[in-house]
Amino acid sequence: MTTMTAPSPMDALGDLGTWDASEASEAKIYAGEGVNLSSRWRSHRARRATDPRYRKDLLEAAHLYERVLRGDRYAGLTFQEAMSTSDFSALFGDILDRQILARYQSMPVQWPAFAKRGRVRDFRQVKRFTLDGAESTLAPVRQLTEYPAASLTDGVYAYQVGKYGRRVALSWEDLINDDLDAFASIPDRLGNAARRTEERFATALYASSTGPNSTFFSSGNKNLLASGGSSALSITSLQAAYTLLASQVDADGAPIYIESAVLVVPPALKVTANNILNATEIRAASGGGSGTGNDQLTVANWMRNDLQLVVNPWLPIVTTSGTMGSTAWYLFANPAVGRPAMEIGFLVGHEVPELWMRAPNAVRVGGGAAAPEDGDFDTDSVEWKLRLVLGxxxxxPKSAVASPGQ
Incomplete structure (x- = not known):
């Protein structure tokens, strides 16, 4: 007879490991950088991180919280009593914040495979300059003649970052009646929301509601496969896209070296893409062969080493017109080559999600400030806010190719 075990509340903390008396450690709790919720503590963040007393208190708070999530009623009562002190509230804020950051960091992230990561100083528009020219082959110089001058062509791209966020409100009754289990799902939900925001934002740059971004991908830019049966994802169309990407030239007419590329497909093309990239052989006609006769070449699948596959589930959500959300696919040059097709930027000092908690707007009759977990004066609402800044x-356009796939 098989005994079924109910899921542990600690599953929500899987990314940080299990915090019990035998395994909890400072290394686990301090994995990643946390953002304190308390302004009182935040100003002393650097000094506090190395304070032995603070680290000891935080570890003890983690032990207590772990026992609460395991269903220890006595620990729950102790936890509720401890939450009435401002110091413990600050410690719990760090625990919750580190959980969110751990969840955010553990979520799959795909856009860095084909976009450059940038950092900006403020909310004003930033410019990214490019320079082309002076890289063509050198011309011969005759005796006593001037060296030929080269021309340079510059370009500029501009963007600015913006705020994204969400509030989560729970009632004081929810926290009491649910034995504080409501806390356990908040880090997962907010961490997931932050990472998904990044992925959708990046997808919406190169894909529109009607398919590939028509300004960026066009015949004029020589980075768009023509519509038709030959644009559907196949070994033939992928070779055509790769050839188109490798055929781009700079301002001097010199080739742009593409050592590797990233194939981005919607979930509907995952099987097709994997079949192509994981095939052991490619059979191709040579010398004008018909493809069915004896004039054939059988070669190792070189694409499996040159292409990285990214399956983007946001493509059919962003591209909603017709069926192109399930048929369009994209090829990006590795952003490390120096000519990135995209840049996703973050505000310096705020490059990860930040969690905030509403300060209480009440004081106890007997004196002393109310804990944030006591809720606001009017409704006993307890609220958190998550902030993410990106652009x-x-x-x-010479670093990407798109195909409508139909």
Whole structure:
């Protein structure tokens, strides 16, 4: 007979490990950088991080919280009593914040595979400059003649970052009646929301509601496969896209070296893309062969080493017109080559999600400030806020190719 075990509340803390008396450690709690919720503590953040007393108190708070999530009623009562002190509230804020950051960091992130990560100083528009020229082959110089001058062509791309966020409100009754289990899902939900925001934002730069961004991907930019049966994802169309990407030239007419590329497809093309990239052989006609006769070449699948596959589930959500959300696919040059197709930027000092908690607007009759978990004066509502700051722009169209796939 098999005994079924109910899921542990600690599953929500899987990314940080299990915090019990035998395994909890400072290394686990301090994994990643937290953002304190208390302004009183935030100003002393650097000094506090190395304070032995603070680290000891935080570890003890983590032990207590772990026992609460395991269903220890006595620990729950102790926890509720401890929450009435401002110091413990600050410690719990750090625990919750580190959980969110851990969840955010553990979520799959795909856009860095084909976009450059940038950092900006403020909310004003930033510019990214490019320079082309002076890289063509050198011309011969005759005796006693001037060296030929080279011309330079500059370009500029601009964008600015903006705020994204969400509030989560729970009632004081919810916290009491639910034995504080409501806390356990908040880090997962907010961490997931922050990472998903990044992925959708990046997708909406190069894909529109009607398919590939028509300003960026066009015949004029020589980075769009023509519509028709030949644009559907296949070994033939992928070779055509790769050839188109490798055929781009700079301002001097010199080739742009593309050592590797990233294939981005919607979930509907995952099987097709994997079949292509994981095939062991490619059979191709040579010398004008018909493809069915004896004039054939059988080669190792070189694409599996040159292409990285990214399956983007946001493509059919962003591209909603017709069926192109399930048929369009994209090829990006590795952003490390110096000509990124896109840049996603973050505000310096605020490059990860930040969690905030509403300060109480009440004081106890007997004196002393109320804890944030006591809720606001009018409704006993307990609220958290998550803030994420990011922006981005498309850059060099010579570093990407799109296909409508139909």
């Amino acid at each position: 981005g722009t498309l850059m060099d």
